[in-house]
Amino acid sequence: MNAAISTTGLTRRFGDFVAVQNVNLHVAPGQFYGFLGPNGAGKSTTIKMLTGLLAPTSGSIQVLGLDFAAHAIEVKRQIGVVPEGLALFGRLTASEYLRFVGQMYGLDRATTLQRSEELLEFMNLAGETKKLITDFSHGMQKKLALAAAVIHGPKILFLDEPFEGVDAIAAGTLKQMLQGMIARGATIFLTSHVLEIVERLCSHIAIINRGELIAEGSIEELRAGVHTQSDSHDPSALLTLEEIFIRVIGKQDGVEGPQAEQELSWLG
Amino acid sequence: MAGIGAQIEADLSPSALSAQQFRTIAWLRWRIFANSMRRKGAVGELVAKILSYPLLALMVFGPATGAGFASYYLVSRNMDAYLAIPLWIIVVLWQFIGVSTSASGPSFDLTSLVRFPLRYRDYLLMRLSFGLMDPPTLAGTACLIAMSLGIAIASPALFPWAALCLLVYAVCLILFARMIYTWTERWLAQRRTRELFTGVLLAVSLGFQFVAQYAQKIGDRHHAPPSPFLLKLRTFWWPSTGCCRPDSRQHR
Numbered sequence: 309m310n311a312a313i314s315t316t317g318l319t320r321r322f323g324d325f326v327a328v329q330n331v332n333l334h335v336a337p338g339q340f341y342g343f344l345g346p347n348g349a350g351k352s353t354t355i356k357m358l359t360g361l362l363a364p365t366s367g368s369i370q371v372l373g374l375d376f377a378a379h380a381i382e383v384k385r386q387i388g389v390v391p392e393g394l395a396l397f398g399r400l401t402a403s404e405y406l407r408f409v410g411q412m413y414g415l416d417r418a419t420t421l422q423r424s425e426e427l428l429e430f431m432n433l434a435g436e437t438k439k440l441i442t443d444f445s446h447g448m449q450k451k452l453a454l455a456a457a458v459i460h461g462p463k464i465l466f467l468d469e470p471f472e473g474v475d476a477i478a479a480g481t482l483k484q485m486l487q488g489m490i491a492r493g494a495t496i497f498l499t500s501h502v503l504e505i506v507e508r509l510c511s512h513i514a515i516i517n518r519g520e521l522i523a524e525g526s527i528e529e530l531r532a533g534v535h536t537q538s539d540s541h542d543p544s545a546l547l548t549l550e551e552i553f554i555r556v557i558g559k560q561d562g563v564e565g566p567q568a569e570q571e572l573s574w575l576g
Numbered sequence: 577m578a579g580i581g582a583q584i585e586a587d588l589s590p591s592a593l594s595a596q597q598f599r600t601i602a603w604l605r606w607r608i609f610a611n612s613m614r615r616k617g618a619v620g621e622l623v624a625k626i627l628s629y630p631l632l633a634l635m636v637f638g639p640a641t642g643a644g645f646a647s648y649y650l651v652s653r654n655m656d657a658y659l660a661i662p663l664w665i666i667v668v669l670w671q672f673i674g675v676s677t678s679a680s681g682p683s684f685d686l687t688s689l690v691r692f693p694l695r696y697r698d699y700l701l702m703r704l705s706f707g708l709m710d711p712p713t714l715a716g717t718a719c720l721i722a723m724s725l726g727i728a729i730a731s732p733a734l735f736p737w738a739a740l741c742l743l744v745y746a747v748c749l750i751l752f753a754r755m756i757y758t759w760t761e762r763w764l765a766q767r768r769t770r771e772l773f774t775g776v777l778l779a780v781s782l783g784f785q786f787v788a789q790y791a792q793k794i795g796d797r798h799h800a801p802p803s804p805f806l807l808k809l810r811t812f813w814w815p816s817t818g819c820c821r822p823d824s825r826q827h828r
Contacts, residue, residue, distance in 0.1 A: 361690055381590070384693035395688045399608045408607075411600040412692040414588045440611060 310373035312337040312464055312495040313358060318367035320353050327353040329519040330367070335497060335512070337463075340490050342510035343499045346557055350519040351499040352392050355468050358497065359389045372463060385413060388462035390453045390470055398442030402433050402452050405441060406459055413460035420459070427455040431481060447478035454482060458489070465489060467498045471505055483509065507549035515556050523556050530556070594698050601689070601702060636715040639669055644722030651730035662723060663745065670716040670749055713750060720746050 313335040320328040328350040335341045345351045356362035358369060360380055369376040371383045397405060403424050410420030428434045431451040441449065450470060457465060465486075471479050486496055486509065500506050506513070513530055515523040523530055531547050534555050547555075588596065612618055646662045649655075686703055694702075720742045728735035763769050 359691060381693045381695060384691070389691050391691065395691065397604065397608065397688075399611045400604070401611070404607050404611075408600055408604050409692075412597055412689075412694075414593045414596060414693070440614070 310337075311335060311370065312339065312372060313341075313497060314370045315358070316368050316370075318354070318357060318369065319365050320350075320357060320362065321365045326519050328357070328364075328516075331516070331519075331521045333514065333521070333524075335495060337495050338490065338493055339495055339512050340486070340510045341495070341497045342506040342513045343497060343516065344503070344506065344513060344553060345499075345516040349516045351516060352468055353519075354516065355466055355497070355499060356391075359387060359391075359466050360384055361389075361391070385460070386463045388457035388460065388465045390450075390457045390465075390467045392468040396441050396449055396453060396456075398440065400441055401437055401439065402428060402441060402444075402455075403437050405452065406456055409456040410459045415460055423459050424455075427459060430485065431455050446473045447475050450474050451478055451481060454485065458485075462494065464495045464497065467496065467500075469500055470498065471500055471502045479505070503548075503550045503553060513549070515553065517557055527552075590695065593693070594695060597692070597694060597698065598702070632711065636711075636718050639665070639715070640718040640722040643719040644726040647723040647726035648730045649726075651727050651734065659723075659727075662719075666716055666719045666723075667749065669719065670712050670753065708750070712753070716749060717746055 311334050313333060315331055315333045318328060318331040318333070319326070331350075331354060343351055343354065353362065357364050358371070358376075360376060360383070372386055374383050376383050397408070400408065406424035406427060407417075407420050410423060411417070415423070425434070428437070431454070433448060433451060433455070436444070436448070441452065444452065450473070454467075454470060457467075467486075470482055474482065483505070486498075490496060498506070498510065507527065510527075512526055513524070514521055515530075523533065525533070527549060530549075530552050534547060534552050613622065643662045643666065647659060650658045650662075686699075686706065689699065689702070724735065724739045724742050727738040764773065
């Protein structure tokens with residue numbers, strides 16, 4: 309069976325700086341895949357390459373069995389993206405924006421209008437049809453960006469920090485929608501710093517640091533890996549994703565545990 | 577939510593999809609423009625813009641007429657080499673109008689369209705077609721058309737070659753302008769270069785002030801006699817007014 313997403317030796321350089329180095333990913337269809345890493349690790353660069361916004365320096369990307377470089381249009385028609393900066397058009401209303409996106413993906417006008425109404429209703433944005441997007445709150449803009457990303461019924465959804473700056477109610481709506489998509493067989497590739505949400509939603513996790521993939525697997529596999537590597541582990545203690553993340557990143561950076569205890573003692 | 581996660585229903589052919597995308601982007605531009613009228617003071621801005629159109633038209637037709645007549649005059653008097661002068665003026669005009677109209681009208685960043693299933697050819701065509709509609713390109717093209725007409729009237733046999741050369745010239749100017757914009761945008765996107773650029777601007781503006789003051793001091797110290805050419809010009813210009821004649825003390 310074809311992987312939903314697979315990369316081989318994916319690398320991106322900006323001058324002398326290597327943002328992503330030799331990343332090999334394998335995301336199975338139907339997986340809720342969390343892609344984690346500290347700031348500047350290369351998450352957004354990777355997601356930009358996987359969605360065709362940035363060309364890799366070297367390596368290849370296969371999406372739904374198609375080579376991205378050779379079949380960019382076919383691939384883009386089957387994926388949805390919520391980019392880091394949302395990329396909304398502030399001078400449109402929500403329904404105008406959804407109509408624009410739907411028609412850019414090739415939907416006919418009637419289908420676009422019907423889906424727009426359903427999505428706006430689902431996202432609790434139906435009462436804001438006259439308001440321009442620029443006047444929306446950040447959470448409302450996130451919900452709209454997600455609605456636009458799914459209007460064409462994508463098989464794979466890429467989300468770059470979808471929960472950043474979103475209140476609990478909006479986050480609840482987003483989670484509900486994403487879980488519904490997974491239940492219908494879609495694949496979701498998500499980057500987030502909110503590890504509690506990732507732990508609750510994602511079935512598989514990959515951790516990237518300094519451009520290199522340093523851990524990949526289900527949460528149980530990552531947990532087992534951390535326990536095996538730890539000298540004084542307690543098998544009965546169930547590590548949270550946050551603890552796993554800190555240990556994995558800390559090990560690579562040569563820092564075990566938070567540094568804050570040793571430093572900034574003057575803070576009192 | 578029936579459509580979410582389902583198969584993509586749209587099964588348009590690539591050409592039909594392209595046509596729909598072109599229509600949708602034209603519609604997007606229209607909606608952005610129409611919605612911009614909802615801002616406070618937007619109607620006033622629109623009226624001001626409409627009133628400025630005759631001025632803009634003058635900025636286009638004035639130089640175009642001038643370029644046409646100049647090229648006719650130069651070719652009809654076998655001074656073809658001097659055609660470089662109107663061509664250089666067009667380059668300057670092209671850049672000047674570009675700077676003065678760069679902030680006109682609401683628009684959107686075309687690079688944000690890359691995430692959609694848009695063929696590279698269509699994306700390029702879209703950028704080019706929207707780029708060709710901007711005021712500098714229209715003004716420059718009008719000037720070059722006027723020049724080729726002027727050449728055609730002066731010497732009909734030259735017309736095909738002149739038209740071909742001016743077409744190549746126009747393409748080069750369009751690509752050159754795009755290249756400069758892209759390069760500047762990319763260059764100024766980095767913080768360090770922005771800081772450097774600001775520093776250079778500051779140094780240049782301060783430098784001008786120092787140079788001006790220094791020049792003034794030197795000018796005060798040395799009252800050099802005016803050049804013979806200027807003296808002749810002043811005599812010619814104000815022959816009967818004594819006050820404007822060259823200072824006789826200088827020649828004693």
